[in-house]
Amino acid sequence: MHPAIPHLVELQRVDHQIAVLRSALEGFPKRIREAESKLGSARADVASAKEAHAHVVAERKKFEFDGQQWKDRARKYRDQSGAVKTNEAYKALQHEIANAEAEVAKADDRQLEVMMAAEEAERRVNIAESRLKEIEQAVAGERNEIQAQGTEKKKQLEAATAEREKIIAPVPEDLRELYARIAKRHNGTAMAEARDGQCRGCGMRVLPHILQVLRTETNEEVYRCESCGLILYTLEPIPIANPAVGSANTSSTASTNS
Ligand SMILES: [Zn+2]
Structure with missing residues (x-):
């Protein structure tokens, strides 16, 4: 056996070790990205829950506004009813009042429905937010763990590289x-x-x-x-x-x- 062969065998061992460490280190950014990708969908869930909530709130405001308008109209007709001169006009006005009050009742019903929907939407926002918080914590933990492993691997790689220098020194x-x-x-x-x-x-x-x-x-x-x-x-x-x-x-x- 050529006298340098035992050094080459050692060199091979440390080179394989270096290759394994390098490929592990190359995989770390991907592992971090994969961990962080879990945040994306949780954030999207929060955003869509908030959007749904905003939509329900806007609807509730619209029904509030409608109801208020019909209430105002009914009051206006009642105020006018004292001043009407003819029986027909009075009847017409009574009809308008009844119609306006029916609309008020309808708007109230819809408002109640929409308020319940708003509560449900708010509950969903809370659930999505607390889920996001849990995932953020888990991902932060995972990221720290991966980074700690990366630091350790880097140290091992530095040691292996230094060892390689020593091993290769006597090889022609x-x-x-x-x-x-x-x-x-x-x-x-x-x-x-x-x-x-x-x-x-x-x-x-x-x-x-x-x-x-x-x-x-x-x-x-x-x-x-x-x-x-x-x-x-x-x-x-x-x-x-x-x-x-x-x-x-x-x-x-x-x-x-x-
Ligand atoms: Zn062969």
């Missing part, structure tokens, strides 16, 4: 570039473990002699999977420190694998 420039190029093409992953004779990145078989050199401490080469192109490493223990005995070990490993 050409390997950093290779790692970055492969990671970019494979969704952030550049390293693949060779385990049980397979590349864990793609599942393809890794040739035994490559497995063997991966286990060789003195090896300076970097091997990439022929199928997926990821940099291969092995966590299986390097069996011997002395390369001179390496060939004997190769056959024993091979027989274990077959």
